Amino acid sequence: MKERIKKLLEDALPLVDFDSNFLFRELDSLGITTILMTLSEEFNIKLEAKDATPKNLKSLDSLVALVESKLSK
Amino acid sequence: MSFMRLVDYLERDAELYPNKIAAICNGESITYKELYSKVLEKSSEFKKGEVVPFRSSQSIDFLITYFAIHKAKAVAAPLEKDIPQSRFDEIASSLSSSSVPEEVADILFTTGTTGKSKGVMISHRTIVSNGENLIEGQLFSHDLLFVINGPMNHIGSLSKIFPVTILGATLYILEGMKDMEKFFESLDYPANKVATFFVPATIRMLLQFSEERLASYKDKIDFIESGAAPLPHSDMLKLCEVLPNTRLYNTYASTETGIISTYNFNDGRCIPGCLGRPMSHSKVIITPDGKISCKGDTLMSGYVNDPQLTATILRDDTIFTSDLGVLDEEGMLHIKGRESDVINVGGFKVAPTEVEDVAMSLPEVKDCICISVEHKITGRALKLLVVIKEGETLNKQRIARFLRERLEAYKVPMLYEQVESVKRTYNGKMDRKYYNNF
Numbered sequence: 001m002k003e004r005i006k007k008l009l010e011d012a013l014p015l016v017d018f019d020s021n022f023l024f025r026e027l028d029s030l031g032i033t034t035i036l037m038t039l040s041e042e043f044n045i046k047l048e049a050k051d052a053t054p055k056n057l058k059s060l061d062s063l064v065a066l067v068e069s070k071l072s073k
Numbered sequence: 074m075s076f077m078r079l080v081d082y083l084e085r086d087a088e089l090y091p092n093k094i095a096a097i098c099n100g101e102s103i104t105y106k107e108l109y110s111k112v113l114e115k116s117s118e119f120k121k122g123e124v125v126p127f128r129s130s131q132s133i134d135f136l137i138t139y140f141a142i143h144k145a146k147a148v149a150a151p152l153e154k155d156i157p158q159s160r161f162d163e164i165a166s167s168l169s170s171s172s173v174p175e176e177v178a179d180i181l182f183t184t185g186t187t188g189k190s191k192g193v194m195i196s197h198r199t200i201v202s203n204g205e206n207l208i209e210g211q212l213f214s215h216d217l218l219f220v221i222n223g224p225m226n227h228i229g230s231l232s233k234i235f236p237v238t239i240l241g242a243t244l245y246i247l248e249g250m251k252d253m254e255k256f257f258e259s260l261d262y263p264a265n266k267v268a269t270f271f272v273p274a275t276i277r278m279l280l281q282f283s284e285e286r287l288a289s290y291k292d293k294i295d296f297i298e299s300g301a302a303p304l305p306h307s308d309m310l311k312l313c314e315v316l317p318n319t320r321l322y323n324t325y326a327s328t329e330t331g332i333i334s335t336y337n338f339n340d341g342r343c344i345p346g347c348l349g350r351p352m353s354h355s356k357v358i359i360t361p362d363g364k365i366s367c368k369g370d371t372l373m374s375g376y377v378n379d380p381q382l383t384a385t386i387l388r389d390d391t392i393f394t395s396d397l398g399v400l401d402e403e404g405m406l407h408i409k410g411r412e413s414d415v416i417n418v419g420g421f422k423v424a425p426t427e428v429e430d431v432a433m434s435l436p437e438v439k440d441c442i443c444i445s446v447e448h449k450i451t452g453r454a455l456k457l458l459v460v461i462k463e464g465e466t467l468n469k470q471r472i473a474r475f476l477r478e479r480l481e482a483y484k485v486p487m488l489y490e491q492v493e494s495v496k497r498t499y500n501g502k503m504d505r506k507y508y509n510n511f
Binding site for chain 2: 010011012013014015024027028029030031032033034036037047048049050052053054
């Protein structure tokens with residue numbers, strides 16, 4: 001799951017370092033939107049603006065956790 | 074009465090509304106009286122006639138520096154907040170030896186067709202005329218809270234300081250739109266009316282991820298302006314549905330022409346491509362070959378240090394753009410496209426040659442072309458088609474990071490594709506037209 005998300009997002013946002021633990025700081029609004037759209041399409045989950053918190057977007061691991069929590073609902 | 078510069082309006086605001094909040098940013102706020110006193114204090118750092126390049130920031134400090142430079146009768150040259158240091162130094166050194174006419178207040182940098190940054194000189198009169206155009210065209214008011222969410226050195230956001238200061242209204246400055254919670258917090262700020270400016274990608278993002286939340290502010294959002302790049306018609310219709318009581322404007326403006334015309338597309342007709350009637354300081358003329366040209370007090374004074382380049386678009390007090398347009402029987406301007414190689418990505422102009430030149434300096438790149446393609450969020454996005462030398466492979470991350478070290482972030486393509494060759498015309502030039510419909 002983690003590798004799949006990493007590959008998808010790296011493909012969509014080649015400038016972003018998804019190994020970073022300060023992911024939110026490195027992103028701009030376009031990057032955040034791209035992440036939300038890519039993940040919601042790929043996993044068929046509903047993501048909203050309120051999911052795009054600095055905590056949820058802190059690192060690849062926190063993104064994986066976000067997807068997993070949406071999938072389990 | 075003698076002509077009042079924007080900073081003179083600020084002084085007047087400090088007298089008339091000393092305790093009114095002038096700006097809010099990151100939980101801090103400043104009154105007009107405090108703001109003007111900080112501007113006075115800071116202005117001693119600048120000399121009359123001096124050109125002052127500085128990194129812009131989304132902060133109250135930006136306002137203090139900007140007004141202090143004007144107060145000292147110096148010239149403000151705000152640059153991208155994340156501009157690479159080498160480019161900052163290059164621009165600073167070219168500005169230090171420049172001769173600037175006395176009327177000039179700001180030098181704003183924008184991309185030219187050749188990829189070199191051009192410094193657009195804006196006079197004090199131009200600033201006030203742009204402000205008055207916006208007040209008239211979009212009904213800014215004294216009790217308005219205007220939320221700025223874009224970079225302060227770009228005319229789209231910078232120009233909103235003008236009507237707000239002329240009227241003594243209030244600015245709410247956001248870092249950007251990445252934290253949408255912060256944006257909604259700005260709408261919760263106690264004010265009768267709020268308004269903002271969005272690039273089309275932000276509207277798409279809000280409609281996609283926060284439609285219901287946005288709709289809950291339908292009685293508070295006085296107006297939203299969009300511009301800089303075309304807003305898809307489906308998004309225009311959707312926005313009218315979500316915010317039925319809000320004025321929604323499409324504006325024709327550029328750094329060179331200033332703010333020319335605006336159209337409220339929430340008028341029941343929602344005409345795509347319509348940019349409304351020219352405002353009172355502006356006049357639009359369509360040239361015999363169908364291009365938009367503009368006259369009036371909002372035009373730039375010229376490009377700094379480049380009278381030859383200035384003469385290519387500014388002649389007889391008229392700016393000749395490369396936008397194709399028509400005026401209808403109601404006197405409203407409609408845009409029909411652009412006859413230029415410059416690519417507009419969400420309001421930022423990018424010269425493909427500049428991106429290509431940098432990418433070509435990578436050893437594995439044999440040839441490349443930078444084109445614009447449809448993108449589900451931004452409308453248009455940059456894509457680099459790369460011919461890789463034999464034995465090497467395409468590494469997107471490496472190219473993207475290499476470009477980022479040398480260029481502003483918005484000039485770095487989001488998409489990359491390896492190709493066998495780049496199409497050229499019979500005389501060897503890149504066939505950009507061939508790639509127009511990608």
